[in-house]
Amino acid sequence: MPTYDYECEACGHALEIFQGINDLVKKKCPECKKNKLKRQFGTGAAIVFKGSGFYQTDYRSEGYKQAAKKDSESKSEKKSDSKKSDAKSSDPKSSKKKSD
The missing domain is CATH 1.20.5 (Single alpha-helices involved in coiled-coils or other helix-helix interfaces)
Known part of the structure; x- marks a missing residue:
């Protein structure tokens, strides 16, 4: 599942949310509780590889x-x-x- 970047237009709070590709876009800011949360464009739709299963020698x-x-x-x-x-x-x- 990818990690998406969000930013609140009301208070400026920025956060990352780990959610499925088919999940609905979040609207409510966890800080100010207003429905001004917007998903940012960028690398958020990519899969993040973490862990010991990926090595430099793979490439x-x-x-x-x-x-x-x-x-x-x-x-x-x-x-x-x-x-x-x-x-x-x-x-x-x-x-x-x-x-x-």
């Missing part, structure tokens, strides 16, 4: 992404090479030669 640089891509490609090549060598050793022609 890697382009250089890191390219190096990781090369690393994964080299690993996939090694796997395909080992599959080819396994296929050669299980080839019936090569086993026939060994039995002769």
Whole structure:
């Protein structure tokens, strides 16, 4: 749920309210109790990420992404090479030669 910024036009009190996107806009100021509270434009509609679940490493640089891509490609090549060598050793022609 996003946090919205509000300001009272009567007394100037500013506050943040944590509410759902579909919730009605608040009108009544908690300080002066007048119906002059207005929601401010800005970053209030965005979701605020807090907590230990988000890390700087979640957003890697382009250089890191390219190096990781090369690393994964080299690993996939090694796997395909080992599959080819396994296929050669299980080839019936090569086993026939060994039995002769």
